[in-house]
Amino acid sequence: MAFNYQFPKISSVDSVTVMNTPIAADYDLAAGTITLSGDAGGLVVRACDLLAFDQTDFTEGTAHSVDVDLTGITLVNNRVYSLTVSAPNVINFFGGGRETGAIYQTRTYNISSDGSASVAEIQAAFVAAVAADSGAYFTASAEAGDVVRITALSADAGALEITAPAGATKADATAFVAPVGTEAEVLAYGISAAVADSRGYDRFIIKHRKFTRSNAISGLQAVLPAISLVYLKQDDDGTTAAVAAITDFLDGTHTPVADFLGCPAL
Secondary structure, eight states, X not given: OOOOBOOOOOTTXXXXXXXXXXXXXXXXXXXXXXXXXXXXXXXXXXGGGEEEEEEEOOBOOBOOEEEEEOTTSOOOTTOEEEEEEEOTTBOBTTTBOGGGTOOSOOEEEEEEOOTTOOHHHHHHHHHHHHHTOTTOSEEEEEETTTEEEEEESOGGGOSXXXXXXXXXXXXXXXXXXXXXXXXXXXXXXXXXXXXXXXXXXXXXXXXXXXXXXXXXXXXXXXXXXXXXXXXEETTSTTHHXXXXXHHXXXXXXXXXXXXXXXXXXX
């Protein structure tokens, strides 16, 4: 069964620039103004209006894997034991996705012990229940030490949330690492599928001041914080140089320093 994921978007994004083949002509800092051009979008912002930035290299992310250790559960004959698993980014086909506050249907597995309850029996029953569930967006395996290992099918699912039987303990088998700069992330901001590349992007998040007309201020402009995203295709020959240059623009180490002085005439 195929699953759809909707990773959380950065709120209040003002603009998105995608640079698939960055060259030196695509990025410039002169007369106090940063200008970036891309295959989609672009950014022009005065250096004096920069507030903060973050640069993160592309990563596919790491799917979350959690060990549920059943050693400490209380064994009772003919008792029902429950295991519940959910993830924040799996789209609920019938109820919408994250934007509606919905998640994919939480998966709950109820199994019963027999007349001679054992941890190994309960462990095997949980693993079998997950394997039989066509709607599970994770797998389950039996590991040494009475452990049920739950592993998400994709890092896009987000961090797994698990409610285990009383007495069980949980620990990461593989820590969750969030994806950054994936094709799905870029598409989520309205970039054309003809532009977004499946090989992924290094990403800048740039926070800056933006001037905008406001009915609340007659004849003047309001100053608002804005966030602009810049994606550079991570395997392009020009990306390393472009990331270094844009980082210099943003952190104030660009030379000549004279480029920071003054503002262009309006």
